[in-house]
Amino acid sequence: MSATIENLLNENRVFPPSAEFASAANLGADEYALAAADPVAYWEKQAGRLDWAERWHTAHTWKPARPVDGVDEAGDTLLGIPEAQWFVGGRLNVAVNCVDRHVEAGRGDTVAINFEGEPGDRERITYAQLQRRVAQAANALTALGIVAGDRVVVYLPVIPETIVVTLAIARLGAIHSLVFGGFSAEALKFRVEDTGAKLLVTSDGQFRRGTAVAVKANADEAVGGNAETGVNTIEHVLVVRRTGELTPDLPWTPGRDVWWHDVVETAPETHQADFFDAEHPLFIIYTSGTTGKPKGVVHTSGGYLTQASWSHWAVFDAKPTDVYWCTADLAWVTAHTYVLYGPFSNGATSVIYEGTPNTPHTGRHFEIIERYGVTTYYTAPTLIRTFMTWFPRGLPGDADLSSIRLLGTVGEAINPEAWVWFHENVGGGRAPIVDTWWQSETGSAVIAPLPGVTPLKPGSATLALPGLNAKIVDEEGRQVPNGSGGYLVLDGTWPAMARTVWGNPERYRDSYWKKYAAQGYFFAGDGAKYDDDGYIWLLGRVDDVINVSGHRLSTIEIESALVSHPAVGEAGVVGVSDPTTGEAIAAFVIPSRDIPPRDAGDPVFWAALETELSALLLSHISREIGPIAKPRDLVVVPDLPKTRSGKIMRRLLGDLVDGRPLGDTTSLQDEAVPARIARILAARR
Template structure:
């Protein structure tokens, strides 16, 4: 990795966030040094339990319990324990529809919907599929499952019928909750129709929240969400659930095989998410807070639906594309609600930067104190633009790292307490033991790129793959015995800051030199003509692999041999001559997921074979495949 990145000065906490820190700097240092089991017991005492935990850990990775014998309920920690008059949700939809929900109203609706599920025969351990966007009904349905011990599974609203069916066949839900449709860039996406196509031949009760077309008729056998809720006056009592009872199943996207249904313990996940939000967001009941993630990705349950609500903050939730109808929409939302903290993805910031700074002019962002990030490597150029231009050098930018499997973004600054470094992911938070190792399992030296592992269990780590524990063990525990393998390439610098450069598959061996794609992409983005970049490896008979860069230009920048040479030289300057791209492909678009991530796997397939393979159900812009294919053939952008 470029030494200049690792030697960038640490950025200290801002005075505003330090003044509101949940503990003193001395106590933060104590917690970081604490044994993980003692730490998690200390965190657990901040939550509400029926039977409080007295023991932390029983067992080891692959077969463990956290807080054995403890009982409680997730929904009571997220809803019932907060003042009923406090605003819980400020909902806004792409077409301008807005709703406000207090904690009291949300708790009441959740308890009644839980009772309705019980009346439909749903009991503890039954599965309920949630096929919804970022709507209040998602909060109600999910916390209703938590209330009675049903195991929910959120299915991303952008998936195709085939992808939805894979997940339904695996989880075998008794009930599926969906909306009639969702909105995306001014278009109506018909979720109910997709669901019924996916359900063909499967047996499940469908409950439809008619939100986009409230007067549309229901299909025979379907139930109306709001009519069912209105007809149910009984409130279900929160069940006292074991700390290790399964809370939900969340599916990773498949590539060449079926997606994995990762199982998280409900109360274990609550504990991890609560602590994650405490440190990574420094969230308080007085905050107006916006998590831009989709409910179908685990970021939203961690940082909003569970972890965020457990802290009692007011949540802005937005359904639709945040840059519709104009790129100014995010700034307008921040100003309208006085948003103090935002949690988003680097892709969203790159999208705003690419749109230009005109959208920022005249916007009131004075309330904003923190921008948190997760999801993919953050290039330092985007960090600096966010800090200087968007944040006016007074907003703290906290990049974090986590996975669906870990149930938290476990690497982060402790906001208001510890520093960060532009492009890094902060440091391992209390309660986690991370090691970067070489191929043989020996610990890597500071600054040395290796494989990222976690060596001790923690409450929010996924416990198994639904119905296939052997697959769980082989996927996560076989590579480095005694440790969880993240399958990501990373290093810890001399200050303990974590740098995750991408999947291990994205670390290419060029003539014996191991090079991560992140540093090459960061070098490309420093060029003023570049808004986004993705680097993938192409097999080479002499060097083993060579890098190929795909670049999306900014503004009026035009492709030319001169620009391609300049971009190749930018990589040489930033990383070294060994990293010079074999080709630089300038393209107006690249394949990306609905959450905005570039699908580097698809770019690699197109580069090597000219075709795509594996799961494309999360691809938002299929037309990008033909565009990139044409550019690879030398066609015009």
């Protein structure tokens, strides 16, 4: 079997930076050579952008995963636990760097947060107001017994209180773990118990798709019905009133449960911050792997904040006049780095929105961009492809997006046609797009263009950022030539990298460092390819590579080929079981045409549409890639199962085709989607 992933598509369109953008950009082309000459010194320079109570004495230490005496359970040579440290001996306070220092610099009246609630409520919070609110929350948490090193789980929607309490936890040197507000009680329970959290912060309810949904009962199920029967370490549940009378019958445990407005909003408005070691843990974030229990990767304070702050400033070309909007849910790592810590450390003005993009109408995001004058809009490729299906003839004529000067994408590879649509329709044909690749474990963007420097290619994240070294290698760790595909690895360490898996350092070693321990590479778990110019193209998780009769094909490239046809608005491709080829390709496509409401729920309608489009699209795939990539199953559907962060849950598509149980679907934007697809599949048989 080939040790590389086959290169299927070529994209030749290039969009160089405009002279106007390049002339005012934060970084120039010399940044790469400057960083390569001495990466550690380069990161020391970026650490100097922060306020330190005490400077570090050692910039960097690294102990790789090297062989030690013995063998592991698989009979392989036993490896030691890798250990990286950055800015050793340095002391700082993350929240002071994100809030207080801007107020002390005379920028207290600068707007930090423009909040838009799903029902239409709005709030504008300056840095001075944010400082007072974070101080109140820190004082309240202290009164509830929280001290440095304690773990606090936050189970809240995208509201200002989520930001306030997260920064307050960081201010105290406690460790936060944010959990998506749509997760099940069981998913929340696992995170509470795995972290050993003392405090859970939640809400009475949240607004989701135009409806007030009760949340507190889920929280109670996760932590035990009351203080006597709870089976975990939770001492208090702090509850934000969000939905009020719209979610009645609120379960309540006296002595354990406390209202936010009773203990936070009555607390003193000043707080004296302590300072913590650069390697002091800041947060635990859980990966959402398809197998096994989630991994709680741990990020520390000094190195993480250094790279989060610098990369936000560099990749998004952050200016004091920008109004920045990252659309990620606050529980995802995207929001940790590019809502919470990167932008606030740079004194940015941000927009946060509580709701879904089509509540109460499909133009809600564009309405928000116009209302706040958003200049930088960072979102997921799946949402962009959804916009393409909602607006097949372009955006509404009354959408004024003239404030946009920079666009960004995150979450998975963006299809070239979606990139071009985003550039032309949202960016007005003038705004560069920074397509970013990174993951929970890297802590910060790793592969992305510098918008004033890098010529852009639709669908490519381009090159590793200054100070970082990404390579594409084969099974044996040899770098593949341009024009070939393989496994994405990172050579060396970087300040924002996760330091361990909470409570399980062996899993950290085995998941990320074991495969290429001889070379010292971090294995990202993603496939990628080089084009002829050495640009990097992400091909999705290695698990998403389909092996068809010995050919290792990327689902991302097949999806891109489908989306390039004008009849397709969005596509999801998975590998499914096949008795002849081992694996076969199943493609689910959303048409780019308006569907009458009377037909949207009719499986027979979708079966007829499949008959109409199937031959056309299979022929298109054959021309674009080759016959080997033609799907065995091509299913036309009204929607795809997506998480709140915008990722297609391809695993569910494979489960539906192969008839496996679906498992937990509570993280979906719309839990009804799998059932609708199941009815369409049943109508085909």
